Amino acid sequence: MIPFLAQVEAPEYNMWNAKPGTPQLWMAIAIAMVVGFAIMVAMLYAPTRMRKPIASAAIFLAGLFWVLVFLFPQPIDTQVKVEQRPPGFVQGISFWLADAIPVVGTFANILTAFILGLGVFSLVRIHLLRVTKKQRDWPFSVVLLVSIVAMAFFGYADWYSRLGPNAQKIEESWPLTAYGKDLLFDGMLQVMEAAMFSLIAFFILSAAYRAFRIRSVEATILLAAAMIAMLSLMGAVVVGWDGWIEQVTNKDPFLTNFTLSSVSGFIRDNLQTPGIRAIDFGIGLGALAMGLRLWLSLERAGAN
Amino acid sequence: MDGVYYEKGWLGLVYTILVCTFILYNIARAKSNRTLFIRRIPGLNAIDDSIGRATEMGKPVLMVPGIGGLNAISVQALQIFAYVTKTAAKFANPIRLCCLDPAVYTVAQEIIRDVYQAEGVPENYDPDSVRFISDRQFAFAAGVSGIILREKTAAAFLMGEFFAESLILAETLNSIGAIQVASSTEITQTPFFVAACDYVLIGDEFYAASAYLSRQPVLVGSLVGQDWCKLLIAASVLVGMGVNLVDGFKRVPKEEGATELRFQTKDERMITKFLNPEKPEWKPAGTPDATNATGGGE
């Protein structure tokens, strides 16, 4: 099949590798916008029965792109000049896909950026209502709204002021926008995030204290493995234990298997890592099956 | 000019085709034969009990679909939450579904609204029950923890892609005595859930959940297909071990015509060469032959 396809001539240019600012690219953008708008209008006016096939077709095409990227032969060097590219259908598709990846890869970002607006709208609506109706804990909602506005204002103002040749001057004069951004991002947001993360240390301690109990044989094995893992993270214990074993056994090849680093290494390499690998296989297969069902529109959304 | 390509490697292609075939074949089989067996999962049996408890206490049920973007994992989590919501809707129990990703939030809103409509109680749907909290991980964790503590949620379902916030949420829920059913596709977070939650779905049990709950033939068939795939992987591992064992030792000539059994390195073994054919060499810019490297396996 592939040698047969290879007889077909490849297109020299495609819309993915057009240079920015060229008329071809603008034309492609204009056509894409018109087609996109037409699809949107068609979806709005299409009878309900027709909507599903249209959506399914769009999902299939979008999925097909990444399936082809995964399965189709890739060029070794994607930066060959267009006129030097090899002829042939397979080669043409291959380069077409390679050129498209960086462009298609950004689609999700653009969509997410638009949808973020919806999220912020929901957040603002909920908290504005809470403030206007003076519901319980409404002052916290005021703090949230003020924080959103202040962060957006100072973040944008600082970014804007650093554009162009004035960037160097800002470091010297340090205007109000820089102060505001510094205080909000470095002085508050980052520190608060670090504080939230450090809470995990406390929670790990209380959860471990509560959960690690020798209530059954399995729990006892788990506890023993956990103890070895924890001790192996303590360099002083590892150095002491290993040194003692080596000294007492005179570096006997069999008995040195009982050094802490050997025992923890055995647990890690032969029990923990293969276990993780097996669970990862299951998760990967689950994701693939889910992806396949979504791609082929076999999945029915919602409660059934 | 065929040589300018990487061959994608036949093994990955064969496995992908086999896996897809197994899943699609079993979906077809399940559609014609509705008696395919799937085992019970304790964590999922607890869903109805948890919601019942929340109803008795008059407290909301919390659902968090992880902090990943809109992908197969979050869609799967929302499918499970659709079932949870369906049960909650029957008892007119309030729900709270908290999202980090705005795309997940919009899809969640649609799904939850549809559930209330399907149950014939659209008037019970509260648009504020599905909430976008923040798109920053720890701001989200703080926001959800706040909801947990203020509203004293009686039952919680933490399912999806969780990272460092998993333990913060689980322990906060534990501190107020809420029943927790949790599952993370991130294997690194599963131990935290095991330590802090009442019920945990491990690994691909997360994907089995919607099949178990809804018993849709497509989902049940897909689940059985996945099990076939796991058997395929296990068989491949065993075959690989056997071949490595046989191929690992080679009799090599020693002095005076004698031979000795030597353990071959990974690169010397036949199976390594078979699965990893010689790669085309990358030629840096300016190399005369830069675009003419020979094809090979990836």
Place this chain on the structure above:
Amino acid sequence: MANTGVWDKLQTVDRRILYLLLIVFATVSLFFKVTVPTKPGEPVKDFYRSVMDIPEGKTVILQSDFTQSTRGESSGQMEALLRILMRKNVKFALLSVADPQAPLVALNVIRAINQERKAKGERTYVAWEDFVNLGYFPNAEGTANSMASNLTTAMAGRRENAPGKGPTDVFQSPVLQGIRAVQDVPAYINVTGSKTSNILIERLGKKVPFLAMVTGVMGPETLNYYASGQVKGVVIGLNGVAEIETLMDKGLKAENGHPAVAGFEGQINLGRGTGYYLALHACLTLMILAIVIGNVAMVVTRRKK
């Protein structure tokens, strides 16, 4: 019924008492400047060998995916890595995919190491000449796919302030001269507080030697890829920082067919890893004690009852 009051209490110690003890153990131990010994493991040794093998003057891609939240582990890793790269005059292109704040945090670490070098009278690393900041790229999977396909397109439009020129295309900088694809760099290094290392390994692992510095939580999963040879070396968590600092200080002896690798004698090698190592010991000791006390109390109570 037997009196089990004390043992019952030890079984259910109030979490606030545990939290208070943790604060005391963690903070008090930070006041003691003790160098706790460590025994570097194979993944860290391989990481050190691989970084030390990078030829002087070459450029590596450094993906920094941590923010202040995992600073305790990742910042020490980044500092150790930068000390090695700068001492070997290895240039680097910096990018982040995990968080918009990550480039800023990485630049702060670069600034700190530069100040350390300046204080010792050594040459500091200059943006544009020695490193370029490619910035933040949203969508980790998409960015890795793009880089695997075409590095110049993936980085198109990224600018860095060039001396006397203002913002200029990064591919004109001395750092990225002769680099068109990821295959052109001798190593791709990821310092991460997230799972971005997995995403990169899956998409770039076969095209470029990949090295990872991950948090303790991500360690076991990353070791899968180390075992399969897809990652050349791994530094895991705070323990890993202490280990690589030890290697930088003392060097690595010849073993298992690998030649000896020199350390950096007389230079600042012991940093955050060694500084926080005692605190790690103290906190782990507290956790072990808490678990042991809880279990002993449970057993005693059961027997008495």
